[in-house]
Amino acid sequence: MQAKILLLIALFAFATFSGCGWWDSMRGINKDAIPQGPEPKKITSRPTVSGGIVLPVNGELITIDEVITPLMEDLKPLAEKGDYLDYRRKARPVIEQALDNRVSNIVLYQKAKKEAREGIDEQLDKAADNEIRQFVAGFDGNYAQAEQAIQKMGMNWKTFRDYQKRILLVQGYLHEEFKDKRPITYSDMRNHYEKIKDQQFFSPGAIQFRLIDIQPLKTTPTDPNLSRLESARLLAKDIVAQLNSGGDFGLMAKKYSxxxxxxxxxxxxxxxxxxxxxxxxxxxxxxxxxxQSGQIAGPIEADDHIFIMKLESRREAVYEPFDAVQHKVETSLKFQRRRDAIDALTKKLQTQADIGDQATFVEHCIEKSFNQIEG
Incomplete structure (x- = not known):
């Protein structure tokens, strides 16, 4: 559920966290905010697909092309082997996720439209026009490039404008619906910090070093009575002795590593x-x-290597302290609560919705995308 309404959550989070009003929140859509798609591949036994397959969602229809067109660039690498069964296995989760996105957006839109106040269409028209102007501006005003971008999404200007209106309507509905009045306590933030600190506030430790890497298999014995390994061990001991006598590690590495x-x-x-x-x-x-920094270790034998190392620097692993990131933690917690609420609503709406046979529809999407890739 988390990924399926990523765009809507992102827009909603922007509106809520910035403290904007209903219509002020209907801003900021750009070409990078538009959902993209999945990946395709080749075939050994090509299936035959009949046209006209659609998936009804409470009376609204989803076509195969609406699902697979935005995904084609991502799907093409999945068909490299030319094996349909292999492609089918890899493409299924991508297509299922894309379909789930569309179903979620439809049921949320239907709910938002049902709850919308009178006269909202005119406001949506104005807001959508503004978003389109911003979208074109994102291509430095190049209308042709902007048009190519929306065509890659499987849309034209009309469907793109309708798409903007739907997003804006849902965004406004979610903004009004999920005004969480529960106070966020210090304890809430501390608990949330503990949950997310490994992913968001952790800097792993790191070391930097110089290394002389002696490899016995590449070492030519200077004494015919010695093996390669024995010769490599003698060389390593001699290098360490030179380093302990003040030899420059970098120069020695250039010469011997x-x-x-x-x-x-x-x-x-x-x-x-x-x-x-x-x-x-x-x-x-x-x-x-x-x-410690500047100290030398070795010889160190490991597999077919004899190492001599000098530690240059060390950075200890560290967490950003709670006090330094408290505002970020609070923002993250607000986002998490709203996301959970939206997930729950979407799940409920999908359960109540009259949806066609998704499994069969996905199979047709897989087959048609594969056939298009194979030409």
Whole structure:
């Protein structure tokens, strides 16, 4: 439910959090706010699709093209294998989500229209005209480019204008319907902070280091009586001795490190966050935890590598403190409450709605989109 009314929630949140009135809230739609779509692919056994399939929602019809046209750019990569069954499996959740979006928007619009006051059509016309002007302005006034954008959404200027009116009407209805008068207490915000802090207010720790990477399989023995591994171990010990005697780590890395890409940078790695190093380099994070900035560790043997590392810097993992983000937490909590209320309303309206066979309709959407992609 959360994703299906993303646009409506975003518009509603803008209106509510800015404290605007009913009609002042009907602003701010731009080309990036318009719902986009999913992905398609190829076929081994191509199905035959009969035309004219629609899905009724309380008497309003959804066509296949309305669902799949905005999704075609996203669906095309799903058909790369040319296997219909593979495409069907991948495309189904994308198309189902897009259909769910449309059904949700329809039932919300029908509810909003039922509750609308007299004379609202004229206000909606004016507001929609304003939104279209802003939409075109988003393309620097280039009418042709704006028209291409709405065509990619599967619309023309008339249907796009109607679409704006529907959004504005629903936005206004939600703004009036969900005026949450429950006070937000300090305890509410603290609890919400604990729920969202890992996603929104956490900065992971990171380390930056220089590394000399000696790889025994690439080491040429200088003594015929020594194996490659023994020669690599001797080389590593000699490098450490030179470093302990004041040798420059960056110059030594350029000379001795056998991982040439970073060797050219004096062995310097970009900062890496905790847990992000793959084997065998993950051992470096463990060793770095024992070091202070500027200290050297090694030789460190791991798989087919012998490492010598110098810790350049360390940034500890940290949460932004509650007091510093309290306003953001309050805003997030308001948004969460409204989203939950809208989700509940949409679910209720869908349950009460007279909706056709969605499963069969989705199958037709999958088949037609696949056939269009395959040409």
């Amino acid at each position: 056998q991982e040439k890409t970073r060797a050219e940078l004096g062995g310097l790695w970009s900062p890496v966050s905790s847990g992000s190093l793959a084997k065998p380099y993950d051992i470096l994070e463990t060793e770095a935890a024992k070091l």
